[in-house]
Amino acid sequence: MLDDLSRPGFWQACEEQVAEARRMFARLIGADVDQIAILPNASIAAHQAAAGRRWRRRRDILTTPAEFPGIAHVWLSQPGARVRWCGTPAGTVNTGDYLSQIGPRTGLVSVPAVTYRDAIRLDVARIADAAHDAGAAVFVDAYQAAGVMPLDVDWLRCDYLVTGTGKYLLGLPGLAFLYVRHPGGPAPALTGWLGRTDPHAMRATVLDSPPHARRYETGTPAAAAVYAAVAGLSLVGGLDLRQVRHHTQRLIAAAAQRLAAQGEVVRLAGQVDAQGAHLALVEPHAEAMAAWLGHRGVIAAPRSGVLRLAMHAYTTAGDIDAACEAIAAYRHRSCTRPGGIR
Numbered sequence: 271m272l273d274d275l276s277r278p279g280f281w282q283a284c285e286e287q288v289a290e291a292r293r294m295f296a297r298l299i300g301a302d303v304d305q306i307a308i309l310p311n312a313s314i315a316a317h318q319a320a321a322g323r324r325w326r327r328r329r330d331i332l333t334t335p336a337e338f339p340g341i342a343h344v345w346l347s348q349p350g351a352r353v354r355w356c357g358t359p360a361g362t363v364n365t366g367d368y369l370s371q372i373g374p375r376t377g378l379v380s381v382p383a384v385t386y387r388d389a390i391r392l393d394v395a396r397i398a399d400a401a402h403d404a405g406a407a408v409f410v411d412a413y414q415a416a417g418v419m420p421l422d423v424d425w426l427r428c429d430y431l432v433t434g435t436g437k438y439l440l441g442l443p444g445l446a447f448l449y450v451r452h453p454g455g456p457a458p459a460l461t462g463w464l465g466r467t468d469p470h471a472m473r474a475t476v477l478d479s480p481p482h483a484r485r486y487e488t489g490t491p492a493a494a495a496v497y498a499a500v501a502g503l504s505l506v507g508g509l510d511l512r513q514v515r516h517h518t519q520r521l522i523a524a525a526a527q528r529l530a531a532q533g534e535v536v537r538l539a540g541q542v543d544a545q546g547a548h549l550a551l552v553e554p555h556a557e558a559m560a561a562w563l564g565h566r567g568v569i570a571a572p573r574s575g576v577l578r579l580a581m582h583a584y585t586t587a588g589d590i591d592a593a594c595e596a597i598a599a600y601r602h603r604s605c606t607r608p609g610g611i612r
């Protein structure tokens with residue numbers, strides 16, 4: 271990006287990167303480029319997915335307390351809609367919880383492909399079939415899944431899919447993708463010059479919308495995040511994601527076993543297949559633990575009472591050993607006990 275910035279025609283080079291990011295992401299999820307919009311974050315992408323939906327006869331949006339809060343807030347903010355929750359208030363949920371609550375009033379079913387806190391992986395395709403049978407649309411937040419496991423919109427059978435580039439897609443925060451199966455619906459109220467049929471026509475007096483997903487776009491994207499998205503997607507696009515999934519599952523099983531032997535409390539899905547690519551270690555002071563580990567080169571993300579240890583294609587068994595040893599050393603140094611017992 272810095273090289274392009276130092277040459278004439280930076281904006282044109284940046285537009286080519288945007289087009290490349292769109293192409294690469296479309297390929298990753300088995301979509302068409304015309305079904306992909308590029309937006310600044312997943313929350314805006316969710317707003318755009320909801321744009322123009324009429325919450326009248328089918329006014330229920332089915333989601334879960336395990337949903338990433340920003341996405342749930344978008345649903346709560348929809349005028350006229352009524353949010354229905356499935357799973358427990360504490361944030362555990364399974365596929366059956368969704369299946370049992372889809373009904374004739376459900377207009378939209380919002381499913382995290384993998385939950386952000388505990389890495390619960392839901393059976394999106396089964397939920398989508400039930401939702402469609404009931405006449406509802408399906409929205410998938412794949413932020414915790416894209417880049418680290420195979421995702422294909424045809425086998426997921428979703429109507430919308432959202433993800434950002436800041437996690438397993440190995441890019442930066444500042445860019446999200448919205449997949450829309452049928453992008454020709456009502457034009458969204460949130461718009462900008464990139465949402466026009468021909469953005470370069472620069473007609474201030476005309477508000478038209480192309481029949482493809484660019485209609486959901488707004489203004490100039492964050493250039494650094496766009497370049498990073500292309501770099502990250504070219505790494506991820508060269509991987510066999512089935513193998514990556516297999517690899518991360520093996521590492522998670524090894525980490526869980528080792529941490530349990532150290533007396534740690536980990537939240538693990540009952541079945542291997544229902545676990546995403548991170549492990550949630552129960553720790554009420556996860557921020558303090560993450561800061562201590564960070565100084566020792568173990569980067570883990572604290573979130574609402576858990577420390578998340580994330581795996582990717584490049585994670586090794588040696589990394590797991592190092593993380594587990596550092597956690598044991600933290601317990602010793604901080605005089606804290608696993609699971610928050612002090």
Ligand SMILES: Cc1ncc(COP(=O)(O)O)c(C=O)c1O
Pocket residue numbers: 310311312313314338340341382384385386411412413414434446
């Ligand atoms: C599941 C999930 N969805 C969405 C987001 C981010 O949403 P936004 O891009 O609106 O900040 C995250 C970030 O942690 C996430 O884990």
